Amino acid sequence: MKAEDIAQFKNLLLLKRNLLSGNVTSLEKQALKRSRQDASGDLSTMPIHMADIGSDNFEQEFTLGLIENEEEMLREIDEALGRIAGGSFGKCEECGKLIRKTRLKALPHARLCVACQRKEEESQ
Numbered sequence: 771m772k773a774e775d776i777a778q779f780k781n782l783l784l785l786k787r788n789l790l791s792g793n794v795t796s797l798e799k800q801a802l803k804r805s806r807q808d809a810s811g812d813l814s815t816m817p818i819h820m821a822d823i824g825s826d827n828f829e830q831e832f833t834l835g836l837i838e839n840e841e842e843m844l845r846e847i848d849e850a851l852g853r854i855a856g857g858s859f860g861k862c863e864e865c866g867k868l869i870r871k872t873r874l875k876a877l878p879h880a881r882l883c884v885a886c887q888r889k890e891e892e893s894q
Contacts, residue, residue, distance in 0.1 A: 771860045775871065780854050782878045787847045790840050843879070850879040862886050 853859040860869050864886035873880055882890060 771868070776854060776859060779859065779874055779878050780851065782875075783847050783850055783854075786878070787844060787851075790844050790847070846879040846881075849881070853881070864890075 850859065860874060861867070862869055862883040863881045865883065867883055869880055869883045873884060880887075
């Protein structure tokens with residue numbers, strides 16, 4: 771792969787990394803740092819209804835799931851940046867063939883070619 775292509779993918783990965791880092795921070799604040807009254811805008815001091823507690827718990831668990839997914843994506847991006855530094859970016863980790871640029875444009879952190887990705891998904 772050409773050096774200019776590598777530089778383009780590196781910039782794309784860094785851009786996605788910065789965007790996701792901001793999203794994770796925002797989601798963490800939303801899920802963990804706010805009380806129920808702050809989150810709902812409720813100014814009353816009346817006891818909380820059980821349904822409200824259930825809704826709040828669901829929203830918090832949903833947000834924590836999103837955080838987990840975005841943190842996994844950040845790990846994959848960091849690994850891709852490591853492959854760039856190590857000179858193996860764009861090569862399938864399974865078969866060693868080059869990963870198509872169209873796939874890397876869509877998924878710049880891809881570590882497998884389409885054929886090997888299919889095999890991996892079918893085996894799960």
